[in-house]
Amino acid sequence: MRFVKWLLGIVLLLVVVVVVGGYVFLKTFDLNKYKSYAEKIVYEQTGRKLAVKGDASLGVSLIPTLIINDVSLSNPSWAKNPQMAEIGSLELKFSLLPLLKKQVVVDKAVISDAKIFLETAKDGKNNWTFAPVKTAEPAKTAFSSGGWLIASAHAEETSGGTPAFLNTLTDVVAREVAVKKSEVQYLASGAEPVKLEINSLTFSTEGINAPMNIGWDLVFDGMNIAGKGDTGSLAGLFDAGKAWPANVEVTALNVKASVQAELYDVMNKLRAEFKMNVYNPAGNFNAPETTLIASGKADLKSVSLNISSLNVVNNVITGTAGADISGKVPYVRADLKSDKIDLRSFNPQSPTAFNLPPLIASANASELVPNDKIPYELLKTVNGDFKVGVAKLIVNDSLSVDDVRLTASLKNGVLNVNPLELRFGQGTADIVAAVNAGTRSLILKADTKDMVLQSLHKEFQVTNSTDFGIVSGGESLLSADLSGSGDTWRALVNSLSGRLVVIVDKSTLQTGRLSWLTNSFVSQLMNVLKIDTSKTEKVDLKCAVVRADVSNGNVSFPKGIAVDSDKLTLVSGGTVNLQNDKLKLSLNAYRNGIDDVGIMQALSNLIEISGTLQNPKIALDKGGALRTIAGVAAGPAYAGAGLLLDRDSAPCYTALKGTAYQDRFPKPSGVSGAAQDAYQGAAGVADKGAAVTKDAAKALENGAKKLIKNLLK
Known part of the structure; x- marks a missing residue:
């Protein structure tokens, strides 16, 4: 018991000594000398003026705190804003025990209501590159102020090869820095300013040469970005020859990402090598569940990606992608491949799929073609070259496409798809398309050959004696040559001109149950024509044709629908007006x-x-x-x-x-x-x-x- 009493007494005595020592420090510390010292070293090392305009106050407690208001750091003369930084409030929290030795150790710095103005000029210079006024003398690890020693928590660290002004920072660096309710504004020459709001930003370290732990909660362009991670040291930021590691986790708009990166020349010509894992849950952005695993390189002008796996609802895509952002209009390139893309997995009923956009969800109750504006302007925001290859594209349970090959280019608002090649129904299709944002126009040309209908779609296959289908033959082709222009989808369709031709060659059909046309307009038409699909019989088809001539949204069938067989001959002609959807056909x-x-x-x-x-x-x-x-x-x-x-x-x-x-x-x-x-x-x-x-x-x-x-x- 006596030992416990002695122990408690010693602890109590230490607390009293610390509090009294802190009180004495706060009463005798010369704030004016500290301010002038800070202004002096900042000017010498950066060439900028540090101004402490507000009052400084001290708080007496177990954690002594120095509060400084209205601090600013000037900009170079060429900058538009006279200040590079404006700090509403700066709190410095000191460690108590060093006060007994008349040493000042900053444990934590809290910056509130700060505004940082970053700027680049036409000639490429920026305001965050500092120019010392004179060659710095070897830094000291302490500064005397009325008998008190101002020192860092690790003043014993040697300067080694550390830059001169970092040696000075060892005298003032804090173990922890927190930034609250602040913002950073970036202004590039000739561009609109970009603003980043800082709800919170924290750094913690054991010294300028020790790794840092960081955390942030930011808002950029209305988007909340939160994250945390570990990085290299503060001193490492200024060592252009060595990698500066950064391992972070980021969440933005419900998208989660983890990045392991090595950064080089951070304070000058930043470049990086990285690995990343990005996850987007189903329904976010009306998009399906997506996971991206990739590695790459980046600098201030470009980024390149090696995509190990882009998994979109179990549809895996690999390849390369990149972007060059050095020009006025970014240039994007991509070369992507997949063994299989299954569009059935995008079904909204799937738990990993996405919500259909309102337009598609309400299509049955809307106009056949919506009057929404076509987003042509998006084509002007980027240039690029794209290649996509898909070994098998599954459209639904009855239709699949093989060997899809897409080559496309986008330049100055003109998108050219040349060609889109694919294989289906034992045949091939070649498609060429062009969209011009300047003329608000579209051109589409498509030709198929050697297609076999029963191989194209399962509904044309005969699976039993009562099914409708094609027993033999089935060779067919499609040819389309269409063009149009307009600001909206409706206007584009209303202006379409060109021709569409579909041909089916000699075949043997089995009549029977048309399950996919039950209760449809076609089944009603067959009833009127007294074609009994419940009876099974063979029909020898000589040919079948659909020929449509399109002019300014009016579709004409000049006896353009024909079926010629041993049991039935059908001829139809007339018009369809795409502008009002009205049709008039004789059959x-x-x-x-x-x-x-x-x-x-x-x-x-x-x-x-x-x-x-x-x-x-x-x-x-x-x-x-x-x-x-x-x-x-x-x-x-x-x-x-x-x-x-x-x-x-x-x-x-x-x-x-x-x-x-x-x-x-x-x-x-x-x-x-x-x-x-x-x-x-x-x-x-x-x-x-x-x-x-x-x-x-x-x-x-x-x-x-x-x-x-x-x-x-």
């Missing part, structure tokens, strides 16, 4: 081998499709019906001949006439061609006689009433 369908050419059979072949693209309607083609009724009134022979000849013995040739593919299929010739020409004249006569045959049409109306009602439903 003639003829069942081969049917001898009955009465009015019931004749009218069932004449269909008109109207309405809009979003809400198409099926009705009787009234013009064709009137002509047919007139033909029947003129006599059964004319009616039969009309139906026979209107079947166009070469509908695919007719559809492709005037295109580069018009000779792909034989044109009508001989008796068939002459008969069709004769029929065209006969049809004109029948049309002119339509007024005379109104009574006949009226007499036949009751007989066709039921069919017409069905067609008009």
Whole structure:
């Protein structure tokens, strides 16, 4: 017990001695001499004037604190702002025990309400490069002030090869520095100022030659950036020949990153080598879950990346990327590869996927093409060259694409994709596109060859005896040549001009269940045409064509939709107005081998499709019906001949006439061609006689009433 009492007594005595010693120090310390000393060494080592304008006060407690207000450091004469730094408040907290030896040791410095102004001039000089007024004398580790010694916590450290002004810093450096409620503003010559807000910034170290621990909470351009880490020493910042290590963890906008870097020549021509790991959770920025593992090099003008793994929802991408930011417009390059990209993993129902943008999510309730502005200006913010290669691109459960190769360049607001190559359906596709921000225009050219439909999409494959599909053949092609201009997506579509051609060659089809078209407009049309998809039979397809001519947003099908088979011949023509989405198509369908050419059979072949693209309607083609009724009134022979000849013995040739593919299929010739020409004249006569045959049409109306009602439903 006696020992414990003695121990407590000694501890209490030490506390009293420390407090009394601190009190004596605070009462006798000469603040004015300290201020003049600080101003002197700062001017000698930096060539800048340090001004302590505010009052300095001392606090008496277990942790003696010196508070200095309104401190500023001047800028060079060429700078726009007269001050490089303005500090609202500076608190210096001193270590107590050294006070017993009349030594001042700064444990912690707290800077509040500071403003730092960084600036670069036209000639490249900056205001953070200091020029000493005279060659510094060998620094001392202490300074006498009224019998008191001002020293650092580690004044015993030798200067070695440390720069002269760092030797001076050993006299004033603190173990811990905290910056609060401050900001840094950077002004590059000819540019708008950039501001960084500092909520908190902390440094702690055991000395200027010891590693530092740092932490920060910053706001840049409205974005919060927080982090922590370990770095090299304060002295190491000024050693251009040695690596300055920095291992940090950063969080910004819910993105987390860890970086291990080695920095060189930090205070002059900064360059770095680094490794990084970046993670973005699903849904952040409306983006999928993403992890980036990369290494690289960077300096003040450029950065290069070696991407070990860019994992986007288990779709792994590798390659290289880089940027040159030395010019007025940054230049970006990328060469990326992937063995597989599965677009199914981007499904919003997946826990690792992303939320669909509002436009896509509400597409069913919006216009077919939105009137949103096209962000052309983004194309002017960067130049670049890009290469992308994907071995397999899975679009959905039924469609995949192989060997995707993209080469693109972006320069002065013009994006050129030349080419985009891919392999699918046993064939290939070559696509060339250009977007010009200056003219607000788009050009798109696409050509495919050797495609096989049943290899392209699983819905064309026959898996059982009741499925619709292609048994053999299926060779097809697509050709598109389109251009347009406009400030919005809607305006661009409204101005489109060019041509689109789709061709399917000789094939054998199995009719049957069309599960992917159930309850759709196409299934309704098949019902009107009395095509029973529940029955399975083989159909020999000679050809099928879709040919669309586009001019200023108006799509014309000059008998451009044709299907020619042994059981059904279908020809359709008309227009689609992309400006208002209205469509008007006539459709003639003829069942081969049917001898009955009465009015019931004749009218069932004449269909008109109207309405809009979003809400198409099926009705009787009234013009064709009137002509047919007139033909029947003129006599059964004319009616039969009309139906026979209107079947166009070469509908695919007719559809492709005037295109580069018009000779792909034989044109009508001989008796068939002459008969069709004769029929065209006969049809004109029948049309002119339509007024005379109104009574006949009226007499036949009751007989066709039921069919017409069905067609008009």
